[in-house]
Amino acid sequence: MKTCKKKIEKAVLMRGKLITLEGIDGSGKSTVVKKLQENHDIRVFEPVFTREPTRGTLTGNAVQKAIQSDTDQFAELFLFTADHAEHLAKLVKPALENGKTVISDRYSDSRYAYQGITLKNRIENPLEWVKSLHRGWTVIPDLTILFDIEPEIAVERCGKRGEQTKFETIELLRGVRNIFLRLAAEEPDRFIVVDASCSPEDVEKTVVQKILEFVQRDENK
Ligand SMILES: Nc1ncnc2c1ncn2[C@@H]1O[C@H](COP(=O)(O)OP(=O)(O)O)[C@@H](O)[C@H]1O
Numbered sequence: 266m267k268t269c270k271k272k273i274e275k276a277v278l279m280r281g282k283l284i285t286l287e288g289i290d291g292s293g294k295s296t297v298v299k300k301l302q303e304n305h306d307i308r309v310f311e312p313v314f315t316r317e318p319t320r321g322t323l324t325g326n327a328v329q330k331a332i333q334s335d336t337d338q339f340a341e342l343f344l345f346t347a348d349h350a351e352h353l354a355k356l357v358k359p360a361l362e363n364g365k366t367v368i369s370d371r372y373s374d375s376r377y378a379y380q381g382i383t384l385k386n387r388i389e390n391p392l393e394w395v396k397s398l399h400r401g402w403t404v405i406p407d408l409t410i411l412f413d414i415e416p417e418i419a420v421e422r423c424g425k426r427g428e429q430t431k432f433e434t435i436e437l438l439r440g441v442r443n444i445f446l447r448l449a450a451e452e453p454d455r456f457i458v459v460d461a462s463c464s465p466e467d468v469e470k471t472v473v474q475k476i477l478e479f480v481q482r483d484e485n486k
């Protein structure tokens with residue numbers, strides 16, 4: 266029994282850290298991820314970069330098809346959640362168990378925020394219900410950086426980017442943003458809210474600084 270407890274404690278100590286980037290469409294997450302991948306100070310600790318929905322996988326492809334069509338909102342939730350399960354099993358958990366830092370562009374909080382809105386006329390308290398579906402098997406991030414921005418600015422940016430998803434309307438993103446901010450207020454130790462309306466250079470600088478502070482704080486523990 267004692268050996269088992271020690272093994273678990275050791276595994277927890279050696280486990281890498283999970284950092285997630287969240288925010289509404291057009292908040293600038295992907296732009297910052299590209300910069301993080303090139304940043305010398307970030308590259309030093311060899312993070313594994315990943316994203317949800319995953320790309321080039323069975324579940325990720327199903328999600329892409331669903332969000333480009335008139336798919337039922339419950340079906341959409343379960344496809345996103347199936348993709349999360351695959352992502353966890355095939356990439357996130359193995360990397361963390363190898364002591365790697367994982368940086369994910371979107372993760373479970375996107376489900377809480379987006380499906381918390383898309384399911385609002387379908388079920389009572391969708392936010393709590395979607396959260397409860399994840400309990401017991403998901404891995405909770407150690408740090409979540411929330412890219413906060415007015416939906417009006419984000420939608421304008423999305424228009425310039427070209428490809429658009431069905432979630433990119435000001436009204437829907439206003440609700441999604443409110444949930445993200447509520448989640449951040451509920452878990453102030455996990456979330457850092459960044460002003461994503463600044464210049465790309467300023468947003469990048471802040472995010473790099475927050476990640477480095479987190480990694481150094483963790484190393485000194
Ligand atoms: N800080 C910024 N200021 C102005 N435009 C930006 C900024 N960050 C990103 N963009 C532009 O906004 C659009 C959406 O950014 P993107 O990184 O794809 O957002 P997300 O991944 O969060 O949906 C892109 O055209 C990008 O070039």
Ligand SMILES: Cc1cn([C@H]2C[C@H](O)[C@@H](COP(=O)(O)OP(=O)(O)O)O2)c(=O)[nH]c1=O
Pocket residue numbers: 289290291295317318332345371372373375376377379380430432433
């Ligand atoms: C991960 C996830 C994304 N989404 C939404 C957010 C996006 O509008 C869309 C696709 O995500 P993504 O490809 O990351 O879009 P973007 O690069 O514009 O941020 O799916 C959900 O609704 N639920 C989820 O669980």
